[in-house]
Each structure stands twice: as structure tokens, then as C-alpha cells.
Amino acid sequence: MTESEFLAGYDPxxxxxxxxxxxxxxxxxxxxxxxxxxxxxxxxxxxxxxxLPGGFVGIAETLDDxxxxxxxxxxxxxxxxxxxxxxxxxxxxxxxxxxxxVAYLALLPAAAFAEALAGGGLTAAALVVPWAGEAGGSVSAxxxxxxxxxxxxxxxxxxxxxVKRLRGKLDYTDVAFALLPEQFTLRQLQDVHEAVLGxxxxxxxxxxxxxxxxxxxxxxxxxxxxxxxxxxxxxFDRSRQS
Amino acid sequence: MTESEFLAGYDPxxxxxxxxxxxxxxxxxxxxxxxxxxxxxxxxxxxxxxxLPGGFVGIAETLDDxxxxxxxxxxxxxxxxxxxxxxxxxxxxxxxxxxxxVAYLALLPAAAFAEALAGGGLTAAALVVPWAGEAGGSVSAxxxxxxxxxxxxxxxxxxxxxVKRLRGKLDYTDVAFALLPEQFTLRQLQDVHEAVLGxxxxxxxxxxxxxxxxxxxxxxxxxxxxxxxxxxxxxFDRSRQS
DNA sequence: GCAATAGTGTCTGTCAGACAATATAGG
DNA sequence: CCTATATTGTCTGACAGACACTATTGC
Numbered sequence: 001m002t003e004s005e006f007l008a009g010y011d012p013x014x015x016x017x018x019x020x021x022x023x024x025x026x027x028x029x030x031x032x033x034x035x036x037x038x039x040x041x042x043x044x045x046x047x048x049x050x051x052l053p054g055g056f057v058g059i060a061e062t063l064d065d066x067x068x069x070x071x072x073x074x075x076x077x078x079x080x081x082x083x084x085x086x087x088x089x090x091x092x093x094x095x096x097x098x099x100x101x102v103a104y105l106a107l108l109p110a111a112a113f114a115e116a117l118a119g120g121g122l123t124a125a126a127l128v129v130p131w132a133g134e135a136g137g138s139v140s141a142x143x144x145x146x147x148x149x150x151x152x153x154x155x156x157x158x159x160x161x162x163v164k165r166l167r168g169k170l171d172y173t174d175v176a177f178a179l180l181p182e183q184f185t186l187r188q189l190q191d192v193h194e195a196v197l198g199x200x201x202x203x204x205x206x207x208x209x210x211x212x213x214x215x216x217x218x219x220x221x222x223x224x225x226x227x228x229x230x231x232x233x234x235x236f237d238r239s240r241q242s
Numbered sequence: 243m244t245e246s247e248f249l250a251g252y253d254p255x256x257x258x259x260x261x262x263x264x265x266x267x268x269x270x271x272x273x274x275x276x277x278x279x280x281x282x283x284x285x286x287x288x289x290x291x292x293x294l295p296g297g298f299v300g301i302a303e304t305l306d307d308x309x310x311x312x313x314x315x316x317x318x319x320x321x322x323x324x325x326x327x328x329x330x331x332x333x334x335x336x337x338x339x340x341x342x343x344v345a346y347l348a349l350l351p352a353a354a355f356a357e358a359l360a361g362g363g364l365t366a367a368a369l370v371v372p373w374a375g376e377a378g379g380s381v382s383a384x385x386x387x388x389x390x391x392x393x394x395x396x397x398x399x400x401x402x403x404x405v406k407r408l409r410g411k412l413d414y415t416d417v418a419f420a421l422l423p424e425q426f427t428l429r430q431l432q433d434v435h436e437a438v439l440g441x442x443x444x445x446x447x448x449x450x451x452x453x454x455x456x457x458x459x460x461x462x463x464x465x466x467x468x469x470x471x472x473x474x475x476x477x478f479d480r481s482r483q484s
Numbered sequence: 485g486c487a488a489t490a491g492t493g494t495c496t497g498t499c500a501g502a503c504a505a506t507a508t509a510g511g
Numbered sequence: 512c513c514t515a516t517a518t519t520g521t522c523t524g525a526c527a528g529a530c531a532c533t534a535t536t537g538c
Contacts, residue, residue, distance in 0.1 A: 015261075015298060015300075015301070016301040017259045017260075017261055017262060017301070018259075018262050018299060018301060019257075019259055020259060020260050020262060020342060056257060057260060057331070057342070058257075059257070059258040059259070059260060059340055060333055060340070061333070062331050062332055062333055063329060063331030063342065064331070084328060084329060086326060087305060087326065087329045087344050089299070089304050089305030089306070089344070090304055091302055091303070091304055098301055098302070100262060100299070100305065102329050102331070185517090186517085186518090187516085187517080202500075202501050202502070202503095203517095203518090204500095204501085204502085204503085204518085204519075204520085205499085205500050205501055205502085206500095207517095207518075207519090208499085208500080208519095209499085209500075212499090222509095223509095223517095226509065226510080226515090226516080226517095227509075227510050227511080227514085227515070227516090228508080228509055228510070228514075228515040228516045228517075229507065229508040229509045229510095229515080229516055229517045229518085230508080230509060230516095230517080231516080231517055231518085232517085232518090427490090428490085428491090429489085429490080444527075444528050444529070444530095445490095445491090446491085446492075446493090446527095446528085446529085446530085447526085447527050447528055447529085448527095449490095449491075449492090450492095450526085450527080451526085451527075454526090465490095468488090468489080468490095468536070468537080469487085469488070469489090469536075469537050469538075470487075470488045470489045470490075470535080470536055470537070471488080471489055471490045471491085471534065471535040471536045471537095472489095472490080472535080472536065473489080473490055473491085474490085474491090
């Protein structure tokens, strides 16, 4: 039997399969805190609760493509840095049926975050992270007016992991730059780091570290419209990233 | 319509679904190098090539449970530290049909690795990692006799990611201890680190760092049967892990 | 005592935190 | 000049690499 003969006789429907979905944690920094965009569920199950934008994976669609499609169709965002986070496979995580979900982290600069929010359909949720000494622990979502948002399914776990991953990768990858506009000041970069870490950083040490690392290049331009000394504008220098 | 009425009318079979599998990277240290256990494929597709042990995820089985089942049934290992690695979802990664695979990293102490190998059915593959300056890059598998082993599907990518993850987590998590027996000497611990990193480490600095971290506790016992000064035996102190 | 490896002490360079000092915009 | 923030300089402590030195076992 050749390989193609074997394949012709193969029955792909022999066993019952879990459904496969992607869920997106659309992350940005709002008011000095990490935030995510959530949808209010209007349909059963768990109508009224808040959920991550998600969708099923098509039979001829890669996971990354499915995540991009959800980004486009449900959040109206054309492009963003997407990164696979973890795959959640508890048997009863969705009451409809067995759904295994591949969670993605999407990193949005403030402008893209605000634009998606203005498009309607999505609500900004500040992520409240109890400082459980680095461990990550649980995360709760709070509306911009301060009201707690009850999360659907296991989406609280997904958010908790997203924050943990963001923290872990902040210092040795370029994630912070994906949360900033093309040009930014060192103060803005430090603000992003501080928001994600939930802690203040030493300014001179931070500046020194960032400049020595060689990932940022001065643009020569400066901020405008400040009532004080304007800061120098930098851009992320992708060419020197490891 | 109540939630239970909604669920009763829900059709779970509306769309065609990808199949879902788990693949295990059974990792250990052999002859001072990172190694993995592979199976030779006897059936189409890709008969004759070398593959990671894997299996489909049951409809009422969590991903972790599926990984444990494969560990037990295909490798004959009762327990090991298992950790989800990444989910691979290229559309054409398997010629039989659309299969999305959740890759797991299993960490085996030398004795468990050797025992699984002695059980037959599995072959030890040394993982040859071109030192592409930290980036990870591609990994090739070589038999213990030095013959290259051609890998099936996208399993070379999975192995490459496994090595990269192992390197990344080596210094700030307890992965190294999962590759060692219950009691070990500091030299053995350093050997594991050096094998994974593929580089020599400074002995006194390594010892100092490991002891200062507080993750290891002296057992009071010492090695026996050496022709030279016997080293002190330590054990991993889980209670002081962050 | 010899060989071989375990284990320690100490010098040095690198780097982060602390904090004082200087620079520069608008008013 | 004043205020507010940007930006730099410098002291100091923590820590890793280098390497010489001491300890302990079997033979």
C-alpha cells in the first residue's frame, strides 16, 4: 500500500472531536493600568457576562489566521501584534459543548485601543491585579467607571495568564514597544513598564538600561506642546533586536 | 428562552472541525546533551520517519489528561512533570487531515529516561542545537550512534521550541530539578544546566547562585563509591520556590 | 604521598538603585 | 526669574566571572 492509497482509505470522522476556538486578549495601557477589551454576551450561555472576543477555527484556517480574523471582524482592528498564549482545554469550560480554546495575546498601542473602543461593541476593562508577589494569581476586570465586570467561562484565568506573560516578557522582549506608538519618549516607555509591572521604577536606571540595550534609536525630534522641557522622541529599532 | 432551553436546541455539529491531538517531547539529559525519545513511524503517512509520541484528545478528556495518557501508554512512564508548550495549527501539517496539535514538554530524570528506553518502542535522539546566538533556530535529531534521524510532520519545529523553552526557563524555574533524581550533587545540577545551555558555566559562581537562591537543601548525605572526595547530596526544596 | 574532584575565598568588572545636579521648555 | 519635567553624573551595594587555594576521598 502506498502512502496515497493509505490516505484515500483513511476515515477522518472516526471519533467525536472537541470544537476548536480562539479567544483574544486585546491588551493596551489605559490610565496607567493594563486594560483589555471585552464583549458583553447577549446570547446564552452566560448572557450578560463579559467575555473575550473569540471565534471558531475554520477547517482550512491556521490558528494565527483565525486570531487575525477575530481581530478584524470583532474588534475592527486591521493589524496588531498577535502572540499565542496558551490552550485551555478543561472539559466543562463551556456548557454548550466541548470547546478547546487557543488564547492569543494582542498588543494594541493606545490609539488602536481607543479606536476599537470607539467602534462600539467592546468595553474597556481595567485589569486589577492583586500583587501576589510575582505569582500572577487571579485578575479581576473593572469597568472604567469602577464597576466590577463578571467574566464568562474561564476568561478570568485567560486574563490572569495574559498579565503574567506580559510581565514575564516585558524586560527581555519587545512587547512594551508594541503597546506604544511609532515614536515615543522614554517617559512613555517607562509608563508602560510601570503599568504592566504595577510598580514604580527607578528613572535613571531605567533610561540607562534602555539606551544601553540598543533597541531604541533617537529620531532627533522632540515632543511639542509641553509647558516644560520637551522630551526626545525615540523609535524602536527592530534591526537590533535579538 | 432560558439558558437550559437554549442549550437543548444547540447543534454542536454545525461546522466541520479540525482534529485535536497532543504530542509529547519526552526530554532528558543523555551523555551531557539534551535528548528526546522518538518513535519510528511504521504506518503511513510518513512511514519510516521519526515522530514524537502523540495521540488524539478524547471528547471527555482534558488536554493535560490526554498528555498523561500518552505518557503512560506510549512511553510506559507513570508520572513525569508535564508542561504545555505551544499549539501547532498549520493547515497542512498532517497529510491525513486537518490536525491541530497541542505540544507538551515532559521532563524525565535520567533513570526514567533510561527505563522508558529499555521498554522498547522508543529511541533516544540527541538534540543537536546549532548555537544560533540564543535565537533557538532549528534543531536536528541524531541517534546515539550518531546517525541523523529524519523527523516526521512539523516535529522538528516542536523540538526546536522545546529546547528554546527549556533554555529560557532553566534559570528562573525548577525545570532543572525535574531532570535530576531526588537527591543530586551540585556538580550534577551544573551538568544539567550546561547540557541544556550547551555552554560551560563558572563553577564557583554557579554554586554560589544556587545556594543563595535557597531552592536546594542539603540532605547531610554524601555520594558514595567515588575514587575521590565525595560530593554533598542536595534535594530540591519545593517549599521555597516562588 | 598522589590523583582527582569537591568546595571556598577573594579580587574585579558590570550593572542597578539612590539621589543630587543640571538643562530647557513655557510663562 | 519660576515651575515642571527631562536628562545626566556619580556614589554605592549586589552579584557574576576568574582563578588561586584548601579539603577529602581512594589508592
